[in-house]
Amino acid sequence: MVKPYIFCDMDGVVVNLLSGVKKTLKKNGITFNPKGVITYNFMGGDYGCDRQMVFQALGMTETFAEAPFYEFKDETLKKFKDKFTVSAYTLVADPEKARIRLGQIQKIGFRGEPQIGAMKFIPPVIGQLCTQTQTFLIEDNPATIKDWLDLTPITQALLVDHPYNQEVPAETPYGNRLKRVKNFQDAMEYLLKNFS
Numbered sequence: 001m002v003k004p005y006i007f008c009d010m011d012g013v014v015v016n017l018l019s020g021v022k023k024t025l026k027k028n029g030i031t032f033n034p035k036g037v038i039t040y041n042f043m044g045g046d047y048g049c050d051r052q053m054v055f056q057a058l059g060m061t062e063t064f065a066e067a068p069f070y071e072f073k074d075e076t077l078k079k080f081k082d083k084f085t086v087s088a089y090t091l092v093a094d095p096e097k098a099r100i101r102l103g104q105i106q107k108i109g110f111r112g113e114p115q116i117g118a119m120k121f122i123p124p125v126i127g128q129l130c131t132q133t134q135t136f137l138i139e140d141n142p143a144t145i146k147d148w149l150d151l152t153p154i155t156q157a158l159l160v161d162h163p164y165n166q167e168v169p170a171e172t173p174y175g176n177r178l179k180r181v182k183n184f185q186d187a188m189e190y191l192l193k194n195f196s
C-alpha cells in the first residue's frame with residue numbers, strides 16, 4: 001500500500017523563524033516580541049520595536065541560520081517518517097537561505113528541498129500526486145492552505161496555531177478537511193493516530 005504523503009512547511013511549523021528574528025535583533029540591542037505578530041503579513045500588532053527592523057532581520061541570512069527547531073519528540077518524528085512519506089514544502093528568497101534550509105530539511109530527515117523565489121502554489125507534479133494519494137499539508141499560512149484545499153480534491157490540511165493566523169474560523173467551509181493543531185508535535189500525533 002502506498003504510504004500517505006505529507007507536505008510540511010518549515011517556517012512557523014518546524015523551524016521557529018520569529019525566534020531567529022529575535023536573536024538577530026537582540027545582537028543589535030533591539031527587543032522584539034514575536035507574540036506581537038498578529039497578522040501573517042506583519043502589518044498589525046505591537047512588536048516592541050520598529051517594524052522596519054523586523055523586516056530587515058527577516059531579510060537577513062543570519063536570521064535563517066539562527067532559527068531553531070520547535071520542540072518535538074524524536075520518537076514521534078521517527079514513527080511519523082516510518083508511517084508517512086514526508087516532504088518539506090517551503091519557499092525562500094535566495095540560494096543562500098535555500099542552502100541553510102536544505103541543511104535543516106536534511107537534518108530532520110525530510111525529503112524535498114526549498115523552492116527559491118515566487119512559487120506557484122501546488123506545482124503540477126504535486127497536484128497530480130494529490131489526486132492519487134492521500135495527501136496532507138502541515139502549514140501556518142491560511143492562504144496557502146486555502147489554495148491547497150480549493151485546488152486539490154482529496155487533501156487535508158493541518159493549520160499550526162499562531163497569534164498571526166487566528167482569522168481562520170473554527171467552522172470553515174472545508175469542514176473536517178481542515179484542522180487546527182497546537183504545534184508540529186501535535187500535528188504528528190494527530191496524523192499518526194488517525195491516518196496511519
Ligand SMILES: [Mg+2]
Nearest residue numbers: 009011012140
Ligand atoms: Mg510557514
